[in-house]
Amino acid sequence: MSENTTQPAPLCAKCGKELSLSETTFLLDSDDENVEERVCEECSQSVQDEYHEQTTDINYIGAILGGLVGAAIGVAVWYLVAIMFDLTIGIIAIGVGFLVAQGAMFASGNKRGMSLQIISLLITAAALFIAEYLVGVYFINQFFTELLGSSPEFVWIPIGEFIELMVLGMREEFDFIAVVIWGIGLYTAFVTPKAKKLTAK
Numbered sequence: 528m529s530e531n532t533t534q535p536a537p538l539c540a541k542c543g544k545e546l547s548l549s550e551t552t553f554l555l556d557s558d559d560e561n562v563e564e565r566v567c568e569e570c571s572q573s574v575q576d577e578y579h580e581q582t583t584d585i586n587y588i589g590a591i592l593g594g595l596v597g598a599a600i601g602v603a604v605w606y607l608v609a610i611m612f613d614l615t616i617g618i619i620a621i622g623v624g625f626l627v628a629q630g631a632m633f634a635s636g637n638k639r640g641m642s643l644q645i646i647s648l649l650i651t652a653a654a655l656f657i658a659e660y661l662v663g664v665y666f667i668n669q670f671f672t673e674l675l676g677s678s679p680e681f682v683w684i685p686i687g688e689f690i691e692l693m694v695l696g697m698r699e700e701f702d703f704i705a706v707v708i709w710g711i712g713l714y715t716a717f718v719t720p721k722a723k724k725l726t727a728k
């Protein structure tokens with residue numbers, strides 16, 4: 528589309544200086560892939576420090592609590608959608624991963640890095656399991672109610688037995704979609720708090 532139209536010279540996103548072609552410039556790490564922001568060589572150092580600060584002095588208790596809050600919201604949404612509409616929407620698994628990661632990042636003091644990625648991944652894995660469990664228990668109770676024609680006492684299935692049921696179900700009919708959805712949810716949780724880095728360009 529844009530051929531040799533005279534484009535304005537790119538400006539440094541930090542100091543606003545015009546970036547010349549001969550200068551080494553640095554690409555800022557943006558959450559939005561479509562946004563390309565560059566900084567000049569002088570500004571790159573302060574950005575580097577900023578990025579470094581994001582991976583130090585992490586409030587781990589905050590990270591875990593924040594992740595759990597994100598997880599609780601995600602699980603609640605999952606549960607409600609599942610029992611109200613009788614379906615499990617895969618996108619919600621991704622939402623759970625995203626919420627956990629955002630919660631962990633926010634409550635850790637807007638931090639990033641590998642330790643947060645791992646915290647986020649583990650909490651998301653637990654949250655996805657708990658969501659499956661709660662929904663499973665709900666539908667098993669529903670099944671009994673329909674079978675007996677009345678509401679029997681609510682039954683909590685022991686977690687061990689629930690896992691056995693899940694494994695059995697998977698053996699009977701491997702739910703490829705469910706595995707992919709879980710995978711994307713976990714991937715989202717792991718990738719979102721990645722440390723930012725500058726790229727020379």
Ligand SMILES: [Zn+2]
Binds near residue numbers: 542544567
């Ligand atoms: Zn600059």
